[in-house]
Amino acid sequence: MSENERNAGYIKDVENAKNKRYKSLLRGIVSALIVLVSLYLLQRLLVPKYVDDVVEGAFIAEYYGEEKDFDVIFIGDCEVYENFSPAMLWEQYGINSYIRGSAQQYIWQSYYLLEDTLRYETPDVVVFNVLSLQYDKAQREAYNRMTLEGMEWSAAKVKSILASMREEENFLDYVFPILRYHTRWSGLSGTDLEYMFDTKPVSHNGYYMRVDVKAAQDVPQGRILADYSFGEKAWDYLDRMRELCAKEGIELVLIKAPSLYPYWYPEWEEQVEEYAFAHGLRYINFLELGEETGIDYATDTYDGGLHMNLSGAEKLSAYFGSMLSEELGVPDRRKETELSSRWEEKLAAYEAEKQEQYRYYGMQP
Amino acid sequence: MMKKVYRKMQGKRVAALLAAAMVLAAGCGQAEKTVEGSVENIQSADRSDGTEGEAGQAENGDSGQDAAQSSEVQQGQAPEAASGATDGYFFTSNGVAIVIDADAAPIIEKLGEPASYFEAASCAFEGLDKMYTYAGFEVDTYPTGENDYISTVILKDDSVATGEGVVIGDSLEKVQEVYPEGNQQENGTIVCEKGGMKLCFIMENDTVKAIEYRSTVLE
Amino acid sequence: MEILQDLHPDVDFETEEHLVDDKILDSFDIVSLIAEINDNFDIAITAKDILPENFNSAQALYELIRRLEEEA
Amino acid sequence: MLFTSYAFLGFVAVLFLLYYIVPRRWQWGLLLGASYLFYALAGTEYLAYILVTTVTVYYTALRIERNADRQTGYLKEHKNELTKEEKKAYKDRQKSIRLRWILAGLLLNLGILAVVKYTNFAIANLNGLLHAFGKGESRQLSFLDLALPLGISFYTFQALGYLIDVYRGTVRAQRNFFRFALFVSFFPQLVQGPISRFGDLSQTLYAEHAFDKKTFSFGLQRILWGYFKKLVIADRMLVGVNALIGDPEAYQGAWVLVGMFFYACELYADFTGGIDITIGIAQTLGITLQENFERPFFSRSLKEYWRRWHITMGTWFRDYIFYPISVCKFMQKFNKACRRYLGEAVGKRLPVYLSSFVVWFATGIWHGASWNFIVWGLGNWAVLMVSETLEPLYDRFHQRFGAGGKAYRLFEVVRTFLLVSALRTFDCYRSVPVTFRMFGTLFTARNWNILWDGSLLGLGLSLLDYGILAVGVLMLVSVSLLQRHGSVRERIFAKPYPLRFVLWYGLFLTVLLMGAYGVGYDASQFIYNQF
DSSP states (O other), rough: OOOOOOOOOHHHHHHHHHHHHHHHHHHHHHHHHHHHHHHHHOOOOSSSOOOOGGGGGGGHHHHSOOOOOSSSSEESSSSTTTOHHHHHHHHHHOOEEEEEEEOOOOOHHHOOOOOOOHOOOOOEEEEEEEGGGOOOOOOOOHHHHHHHSOOOOOOOHHHHHHHHHTOOOOHHHHHHHHHGGGGGGGGOOOOHHSSSSSSOOOOTTOOOOOOOOOOOOOOOOOOOOOSSOOHHHHHHHHHHHHHHHHTTTOOOEEEOOOOOOOOOHHHHHHHHHHHHHHOOOEEEEEGOOOHTOOOOOTSSBSSSSSSHHHHHHHHHHHHHHHHHHHHOOHHHOOHHHHHHHHHHHHHHHHHHHHHHHHHHOOOOO | HHEEEEEHHHHHHHHHHHHHHHHHHHHHHHHHHHHHHHHHHHHHHHHHTOOOOOOOOOOOSSSHHHHHHHHHHHHOOOTTTTTTTOSOEEEEOOOOOOOEEEEEEEHHHHHOSSSEEEEEOTTSSEEEEEEEETTTTTEEEEEEETTTEEEEEEEOOSSSOOOSOTTTTOBBBHHHHEEEOEEOOTSSSSEETTTTTEEEEETTTTEEEEEEEESSOOO | HHHHHHHHHHOOOTOOTTTTTSSOHHHHHHHHHHHHHHHHTTTOGGGGGGGHHHHHSHHHHHHHHHHHHHHH | OOSSSSHHHHHHHHHHHHHHHOOOOOHOOOHHHHHHHHHHHOOOGGHHHHHHHHHHHHHHHHHHHHHHHHHHHHHTTTTTTTTTTHHHHHHHHHHHHHHHHHHHHHHHHHHHHHHHHHHHHHHHHHHHHHHHHTTTGGGGGOOOOOOOOOOOOHHHHHHHHHHHHHHTTTSSSOOOHHHHHHHOGGGGGGTOOOOOHHHHHHHHHOOOOOOHHHHHHHHHHHHHHHHIIIIIIIIIHHHHHHHHHOOOOOOOHHHHHHHHHHHHHHHHHHHHHHHHHHHHHHHHHOOOOOOSSOOGEEEEEEHHHHHHSSSSHHHHHIIIIIHHHHSHHHHHHHHHHHHHHHHHHHHHHHHHHHHHHHHHHHHHHHHHSSSHHHHHHHHHHHHHHHHTHHHHHHHHHHHHHHSSSHHHHHHHHHHHHHHHHHHHHHHHHHHHHHHHHHHHHHHHOOOOOTSSSGGGGGGGHHHHHHHHHHHHHHHHHHHHHHHTOOHHHHHHHSSSSHHHHHOOOOOOHHHEEEEEEEEGHHHHHHTTTOO
């Protein structure tokens, strides 16, 4: 073998080795891509879509698609998202409002939702419903999920997750929801495919509409508790909420919605009144304002006194709206053309769902 | 010389990195630890609930076989609703035993027409918690699958007594005498845990103010 | 050798070299074997001598016995 | 940290990364740190226990070896001056010193094990006795509240095995204390074994390991397979097992058979899966651990089964308990006496039976401090002895009927499986009377229809779950069948890359999607799975 041939062979070997390395690198990259893309698709497929069954899980996320310049923001549990109608507030008073409510939203979650909201806008008024003061720790993982998953990633979300997690939960399950929902493959339906990437609106500025009626009767008294004082954590977050609002120049309004159940104890009422008085906050207990609002528990609730139906929510909104504009000076913005045209569309959707529900429940509007 | 020092430095840096990473990994471990803690609790509960000698002695995850059982304990919390028998306390009204976590339908049927009935939808979920009020007591249920199970029995006045004869208005001493295993908690409530349920006496000024039988499945 | 043959009449101990590794001799066999050898040769095979390499073949076993006889 | 927690995966991932970044001579030090961190995370209060064992065994082994070395040196030096008798006397003297050391080491460490593991068992039995003799409630002793340190049975046995090996002179003592500490605490095997021998493990444990792609990926593959067994099969089956043993009154007759089968599969998948994870982790670190299983359910007899199930425990008991007892002087004498008075046939067997009784009693109580485990161990012993005694009969039977064909072998395998599973029910029901009663119901309940009338779906497992389990078990069986002809991973490795990728990624997705883990599988959450 001549020197040249040997060199050629050597070069060939080097090239082969190079080729091999190149090939295996390429192989690695392609494999990794396949893994990542397929895992992402799987995750999108497996997470619950909250579009037709349990729509409450979709509320929190809907906010991010909005033009965010609201004057009034509601935060809290079902006692806000079923009891106030932003559409009504707009129609009657020109108040541009949004409800950041979710099922059994705990007070620390409300607080972090407020922090989250302030990343985008600073409203004039924040309305918080005080029922959740009774909870000092998360009661159920499912509720945590519905509130937290919809949030966009931010420090507020991370803090909210850490404050909410129950013993059996894991932070990683929030980062990669596929770990939490991996068993859902056996229960997938067409909607999971249909709404894999987009979603459809399920609320009206955070309001959950129900038009059916179930009169309240036999609502039980609360059972006797050993201890009626609210927990430390709850108070702490109320303090933080108050301080944050004060810092940002936001008027914080505390309310108790007129739901008859869960029972609102006089001992609780006392504590909230004291707190509101001590810090000069406005506190409105709608349970005591039956006459002023005109709530009729025979016609204005859809589940026997727990939540308002459309009729109840509109009555409450009419009353609360006048208070907002007259006493708190929330502006009437109906003259803003761009905003008006946005609301034009929203009102149309609101009306359409109303009709649809009347038809569904076989009722006369 | 320089080189050696540099290497040493590098060594230190690696060590720091190592420590940091380990702490990181350890941090993730936190949540886990509490889970293990709860396993222990369940086991000790097991031991105290009166099972004889051998059964209560199960050790955790030590020998190979037990690796299986440690996870078993963890998941072994499924509701024992299936069978009617219970080791726990229960309330009896007119000869009907109202057992916590038992299938509600037959019991409610035997109890007859309630004085009042209320159902509470929970936010966002299907299924209803139901409350039946009778003379002197209330029975609450929770849904699982197709059926409802008893979650709570609340004694409302002194016309009814616990199976062991305590009524509302009795003194702290009497409760402690009848239920020596009862644990008094910070807020004064005396809790007797037995057979996967809790019997609670809510106290005020050392007198019984309310009595509740509670399921622990939902906690 | 006779002892071995007694234990497993079907095995050719002359040539077999993996008695233990191939699981022809199990622990019971080994124990009875030791009892017999200790008895016949008046030596003491102890637990520490029970290693596969000592029992894998008749030859190895023979060497073990010789070594122990020397030591005694 | 459970193997199935995210924290553990994170821990291992960080360790892998660091392991191949740090200078190689640090690798074993890193492992030691990781092992102690792992142990501390289980509970810092346990650290004292493992440290005491490590220190005492380390020191005792050194003393013993120094003595042995001195003896050799002395004899060599004075080779020509000493008479044979003097030599022997000197040897015996030294030997008794060593014996005292090892006894101290053994007693101390077994004592710790006994106290933490068996005190409450002893108290319970004592109370039972007191009660039986009518001393009443007043004299009842209260239980000690001792926490059982993680893996204490495993690391104690591993350390004592080393001590005995040093005493016998089969291994040299480890002089570096920290290296020895790693041998005792090596974290993957801390929880459930295998019980390694120093002679085996030390060969790879302290070595410097360069990253090798193939070894590493083989390790990962084994870990994945382990998780498949554990999460997809064992933990899913556990739901059914719990339902069955949770309410023995409700599940009698044919249910007992169902439970037997479920528990056998669950235990196999869980335990071998866990060992796969352990060995896999060690392999990714370049460390070779002893295999602990050799397709045990293919065994044709109980004896063979015990050679192939939990091998490292079996050999430990054999080498450190069975052999020493069997060949000790007393036994030899006993052997002779038996043969003289009872005749060759019986006399030869009796001593062996006696020493294996001790071994099986120990095996039983090692598994757990309760009577059901002891009965289980002795049950195994009884079956083994009976079949040993009847072996000549079997042989004749086999010869007469030419049994040796495939069908007969299959019959033997099935028989062994049933026997093992039946014995296992003692540790499943955890109570001896309940187990016997349940077996009784096999003949009285007559509820065979539950096998096909849909009752099986009432155990908390859906039809889909049964489907997954069936496919999973089938996979286990086929992989075991393939393993008879060599490594399955090697075989897959020989296939083209895309195929390999699909295979392993498919297995990963199976674990990810069908594994019984996370909040969705938490039993208390089952009720509310309403999404």
